[in-house]
Structures are given as C-alpha cells and as structure tokens.
Amino acid sequence: MPKSCCVVSCTSNVFKNHGLKYIPLPCQIKQAERRMLWLQAIKREAPDGGLWDPKTPHTYVCGKHFITGSHVKEPLHPDFVPTIFPHRTVADPNQKLNRYKHARKHEQTSPLLKRKVAKTTAVSPDLPTILDEDHCPVDNDDADDVPGEMRESRNCLSSYSVEENDGKCRQMTGLSWTMFLSLFTFLNQFVKRQSYISLPPRDQLFITLIKLRQNPSFFFLSHVLKMPQTTVRQIFIRWLDLMYRKISFLVHWPDRECFSVIPPEMKAQFPRLTAIIDCFEIRTEYPSNLKARAKSYSNYKKWTTVKY
Secondary structure: OOOEEOOOOOOOEOOOOOOOOEEEOOOOOOOHHHHHHHHHHHOOEOOOOOEOOOOOOOOEEEHHHOOOOOOOOOOOOHHHOOOOOOOOOOOOHHHHHHHHHHHHHHHHOOHHHHHHHHHOOOOOOOOOOOOOEOOEOOOHHHOOOOOHHHHHHHOOOOHHHHOOOHHHHHHHHOOOHHHHHHHHHHHHOOOOOOOOOOOOHHHHHHHHHHHHHHOOOHHHHHHHHOOOHHHHHHHHHHHHHHHHHHHHHHOOOOOHHHOOOOOHHHHHHOOOOOOOOOOOEEEOOOOOOHHHHHHHEEOOOOEEEEEO
C-alpha cells in the first residue's frame, strides 16, 4: 500500500510528492503518550464522534506538517509533535525553531552540560531501545535523534526507569507496572498538554504517585527534574485533582457486615461502633497563605501537617 498522509484535506502521497518524508504514527505500545499528542494535534474525528485512533500501523504524517520537514524525538523540539495544519493558524513557525536553537546554543555553552553530554555519549545497555516489531514501524533514520540529556533523565526520576518491572514500580508508586500503565492510559485521555511543561504526561503521573507514596519534598523533586518548584507543585495538584474526579469512585466505605473483628470492650462501651481508624499526620511544607498555615499547624508535631 503506497504511503499517504492521514491529515484531513492533505493529499500528499509518495507518487505525487517524492521528496517528502512520511513519518508513521508513534507506536501505541512503546510511545503511547507521544502518539496521543499527535492524534490530538491532527484533530481527526472518529466515526463515533471521538478522537480518531487508527489500528493499522501503516498510518503516516507527511513532512509538510513539521517545521523542519521531519519529526524529532526530543520533547523540547518544536517538531516533537506536528504543528502545521490547515485548521491551525501559525504566524511564523520558524520563530519556535529559532527559540529552540537559541536555547540549545545557550545550554551547550555551559561547561557542566558539556561534561554531562560527554558522559552520555556511550549508550548504556540498560537504556530502552527502539524495537522493530511487526505492529510498530520504525523510522531508522531518526533512531539516534534522542539526545544525551533525555537518555540521562530516563535513568533518573522517570517512569522509564521502572518500565516492565513490577517490583521497582510497586516500591516507587505502590502500584505494579501493569496497574500503573492502565491507570495512565485511562487518565491520559482527560489530560490537556501544557506548553510550558516539558515533562511527558506519563512521568507527571509517575512523580505524583511517588510524592504520595514516598513524600519527597517539592524542592527535592524540582532539583532532580531540573524544573521550578511551582511547576512541580502544579503538576502534583493537577494530577491529584484529576485522580479525585475520575477514580474516586473506586474508594468506598465497606458495609457494616464486613467489620467483624471489633474488641468486645469497645463494642460494649460503644454499641454503634463500626471501625477504629488509626489517624495520623503527614508533614507538609509551609503554606504561603498565613491563614492556611495557622490551620494546618500541629501542636503535636510542631510543624504544618495534613491530618488523616
């Protein structure tokens, strides 16, 4: 079957446009979050009215929809996701590319960054690789486009560090890898990408669960992720609110019949007793609002806490 562009109103194909590149949609298994970004940018409607998501692996986007004429696998690059479409008006696409080049040039002048790049030139065998599967077409021309900084971040505080490892994922987040991936797949359809957040959505959920499970400080997370503390807080609050709105129905209070083990002494003194909840407090950072700080201050812990 000849390659043709899947974007609505684009008639490019290999017979009419020989010089164009035709990039397959990101793999649904290995690059689920990036594939969702592409589909949201294409904005093609499915027959049922939802977001179009083709099942065939032979679905392509032509180079006309990328600023440089092809895709780039670095998340910060403007061509990480196609941006040029008939339904979207862009004043000057080259402005984004120029800003990106300027930022990269500024970063490369840093001696510290040069040392980091030198350390990451040798690819570690533990890093995830691009696999050629029957259902995942691979564009081998761009297999080496992943920069050292991105490979290094995957070894740091990223969901890639626990990929396909139930034990590590459970230790970090409290969920197995399969459960984590299922949770992300469900929640990702309700997430709107924020242009100022370079962290992939799957890693955003990952650090949110780490915060709930391990309770590291926002300063620690921002230092490791190399992001402002305000951005890390926004990510945490945003995903926490999303989980509350979409999966809070999974938390339910059991029926009274389920509580069978109640100490007789407590039952005699409190006949209507259903359960004994072991309350506890989690230490939090000082709220910037003084009233909120006063309400959350614990005389027992001598710190601001969240009471459970």
